[in-house]
Amino acid sequence: MAKSKTPKQKSAAAPAKAGKAGKPAGKSAGRSPQPAASPAPESKAPAIDIGIPDKDRKKIAQSLSVFLADAYTLYLKTHNFHWNVTGPMFNALHNMFEQQYTEQWNALDDIAERIRALGYNAPGSYAEFIGLSSIKEEPGLETAPDWREMVRQLVQGNEAVCRTAREAIEVADDGDDEPTEDLLIQRLQTHEKYAWMLRSLLQ
Numbered sequence: 188m189a190k191s192k193t194p195k196q197k198s199a200a201a202p203a204k205a206g207k208a209g210k211p212a213g214k215s216a217g218r219s220p221q222p223a224a225s226p227a228p229e230s231k232a233p234a235i236d237i238g239i240p241d242k243d244r245k246k247i248a249q250s251l252s253v254f255l256a257d258a259y260t261l262y263l264k265t266h267n268f269h270w271n272v273t274g275p276m277f278n279a280l281h282n283m284f285e286q287q288y289t290e291q292w293n294a295l296d297d298i299a300e301r302i303r304a305l306g307y308n309a310p311g312s313y314a315e316f317i318g319l320s321s322i323k324e325e326p327g328l329e330t331a332p333d334w335r336e337m338v339r340q341l342v343q344g345n346e347a348v349c350r351t352a353r354e355a356i357e358v359a360d361d362g363d364d365e366p367t368e369d370l371l372i373q374r375l376q377t378h379e380k381y382a383w384m385l386r387s388l389l390q
């Protein structure tokens with residue numbers, strides 16, 4: 188994101204960065220598990236030197252991991268509801284959910300690969316996603332909510348992804364990581380649009 192900033196006044200001795208307006212760095216920074224550096228410090232591969240200090244790359248990778256977990260959980264819930272939706276809105280919702288989960292699925296790869304480009308491992312298991320995500324899963328095998336409840340959950344899920352994206356954008360901005368900001372801003376725009384479209388069904 189192209190933002191006008193005053194010249195860097197960051198000090199190595201400065202305490203943990205606060206976000207905009209004095210907010211603490213995103214909640215994502217405190218969630219576990221932490222991503223592992225890749226290549227590991229003892230590796231013979233060249234050390235990563237893309238102009239972002241390792242300390243910042245790690246914070247950004249951690250917040251991106253939380254974002255990936257939220258985005259993946261919302262993707263899965265949207266696909267679940269595509270399968271299990273019933274009622275008079277079936278055709279419209281079955282197709283709408285498919286469009287959304289397909290687009291979300293394609294975006295997951297870019298998020299995970301950005302974590303790798305920053306030199307950290309990406310989470311890739313259900314257990315890791317559950318541990319990192321702020322979105323509650325919805326089981327579908329034995330029971331499924333009615334279509335209004337599905338839409339309501341997807342509004343909330345898309346809004347949760349938006350909040351996590353905003354936190355991660357702050358962390359990326361603190362590290363002057365424009366590619367990550369650009370990626371997250373695109374995802375934010377899309378999930379804000381999905382939240383609007385889904386909410387409109389309930390009005």
Ligand SMILES: [Fe+2]
Pocket residue numbers: 269285
């Ligand atoms: Fe399908």
